Amino acid sequence: MAGTNYQPLDRRKVYEQIAGQLLDQIGTRRLKPGDVLPPERELTESFGVGRSSIREALRMLESQGVIAAATGGAFVVAEPANPLNSSLRLLFSLDERAGMHDLYELRRILECEAAFLAAERRADEHLEAMDTAVAEMEAALADGRGGERFIDADLRFHLAISEATGNRLVLHSMQAVRDVVRRALLTVVLIPRSPESAVVEHRAIRAAIADRDADRARQEMRAHLVRVERDVEQGVGSG
Amino acid sequence: MAGTNYQPLDRRKVYEQIAGQLLDQIGTRRLKPGDVLPPERELTESFGVGRSSIREALRMLESQGVIAAATGGAFVVAEPANPLNSSLRLLFSLDERAGMHDLYELRRILECEAAFLAAERRADEHLEAMDTAVAEMEAALADGRGGERFIDADLRFHLAISEATGNRLVLHSMQAVRDVVRRALLTVVLIPRSPESAVVEHRAIRAAIADRDADRARQEMRAHLVRVERDVEQGVGSG
DNA sequence: ATCGTTCCCCTTGTCGGACAAGCAGACGAG
C-alpha cells in the first residue's frame, strides 16, 4: 500500500489559505502589531482572488482577535493578547455544565501556582509593579467612586505576579479567566470592607513573594481568593 | 454630562449581528450540537440580508469552532469543546516569548491540581475510566506499532482525571494544552522504555486517587510529568 | 501663516447575480 505518496491535495478553501498566509506574516513579524493592513482591493490584486474571499479571511482573523477594525474602516494588527479571552467567554457561555464555581476554581489553581512560581523567580522590578498597583488600589479606595479604577489596579497586581513567573501562557490564561470574572468582581467592590481586606491581603502576598517564600505566597494567595469568592457569593446572595 | 443615556446605537455590522443571533440560539440550545444549519440561501431570506453577510457571519463562527463544515458543504453545530484549543495554538504561535517550556509548565499546573481535586471528588466510574485507559495503553504497547493509539489512550487517562474533578473548565483547559503538546508527545512514544514508565506512573496516580490521597496524587502526577518532559527534551535533543 | 470649512476620493459594508464544482438522493439498467 506504500509507494506513491500523494500530495495532501490542497482542498483548503481560498479564504482559509489567505487567512493562513496573513497569519504567517503576523507570526513572523513581517506584520507587526499596530501596522495597518492594505485595503481590501489591494489584497484582492495581490492574491489574485475576489473580494469576497479576502473579506471572509479578514472576518476569520477578526473574530480571532488577530486584527481589529480601526477608524476609517481599515484594519490593524492587534496587540497579541486576547485570543484566549474571547474563547473562554465563549466556552463558558456554551458549556452549560460549567458554573461560576468552576471559574473561581480554575482561577485559584492558576493564581496560586503563579504566586508560587513568582516567589521563586521575581525580580525587583516585579515587586515595584506590585507596589504601584497596591498604591493605586488605595488611591482608588480613598477616591470614593473608584469601582473601575480599583478593579483595574487589582488586575494589574495579579498581572504583575504572573509576569514575574516569566511564563507567558500562564499570564495569558490568567488574563482570560480574569476577563470572564470581571463582571462578578464589580459587585465585590461594593461589599463593605472587602476592598480594604484585598489591600491587606495583597500586601501579604507581596511580602511573601519578596521573601522568596513560595509556599507562603501560594498560601496567602489562596486565602485571598477564598475570601473574595465568599464575599462575591454573599454579595450576589444579598444584593 | 450625565442624564440622557443614549442607546448604544446599533452600529454593529450586519454580519456581527447575525453571528450573535446564531450564537444565542446555540447557547440556549435551540440549536444543539450536531444540528445542521439551514442553507445559506434560507438564512438569507430569514434574516433578509445578502448572502455575503450570512457567509461572513458563518466564517466568524467557523473560525471560533462553534460550527464546522460537514459533508455536502452544510454546516453543523460543533460539539462544545474546541474553542480553547485553537486559541491556545494561535496564542502559542503568535507570542514569540512563549516557549515549549511554558507549555509544559502550564500543563503541570493544571494536571497536578486536577489530580489533587480528582482524588477528593472521584467516583468509582472515574476509576473505571482510568483503568480502561491504562489497559488500552498496555494493549497499544503490546501491539507494537501503536503510536497514535497509545497517545490517545494516554489522553483518555488524563481526561478521566479532569473529568473526576467535576470542573468543566479545567477539563477544557487541559484538553487545549494537551492538544498543543500532542505533536511533541509523538516523539516521546519512540523513546525506549518511556511508554512503559508512563504505564507504571499512571498506575501510581490512579492508586493515589483511588485512596483519596490528594497530596500523593498531585505528587505522583508531578513526578510523571517531570519525567515525560525530560524524556521529550532528550528525544528532541538526540533525535 | 494658521485656522476652520467644504468637498472629493477612497474604503468599507452590503446587496444581487452569475457560474463551476461537489455531494446526495433518485432513478433506471443489469
Place this chain on the structure above:
DNA sequence: CTCGTCTGCTTGTCCGACAAGGGGAACGAT
C-alpha cells in the same frame, strides 16, 4: 439487490454596483 448515471441543490468563488462614512486636500477667512 447492486451499480452507474442523472438531476437538483448547496457551497465556493468571482464580479459589479451602490450608499455611507472618514480622511485629507483645497480653499477661503482671519
